[in-house]
Amino acid sequence: MHPADLEEFYKVLESIASSLEKLNQNISALVGVQSQIVAQLAQIKGGVLAQAEPPKPSEDQEKHMISKYKGTCILCGKRIQVGDPIIYSKDKGARHEHCPP
Numbered sequence: 001m002h003p004a005d006l007e008e009f010y011k012v013l014e015s016i017a018s019s020l021e022k023l024n025q026n027i028s029a030l031v032g033v034q035s036q037i038v039a040q041l042a043q044i045k046g047g048v049l050a051q052a053e054p055p056k057p058s059e060d061q062e063k064h065m066i067s068k069y070k071g072t073c074i075l076c077g078k079r080i081q082v083g084d085p086i087i088y089s090k091d092k093g094a095r096h097e098h099c100p101p
Helices: 003-052
Strands: 063-066 085-089 093-096
Touching: none
Parallel strands: none
Antiparallel strands: 063 085, 085 093
């Protein structure tokens, strides 16, 4: 290979190396931006899901329902009949809906 050709060849290689270095820097910057976007989307998604989903009832949360069984009110001690509107708690039991807590 002629020395002038080698000189031109090295200039092209240097140009390619410089371009690859710039490309690598751009890719690194894009990866950083992508990571930030993913983190922001996760925060948005978490916030939206948290707002969209109704709270799940806890075990001790009182539930309004119609009695399916006979029983005794935990507050007034009177009988609860099948079909009576009641407030039920798994931890406390059942009470008449009209009995104050």
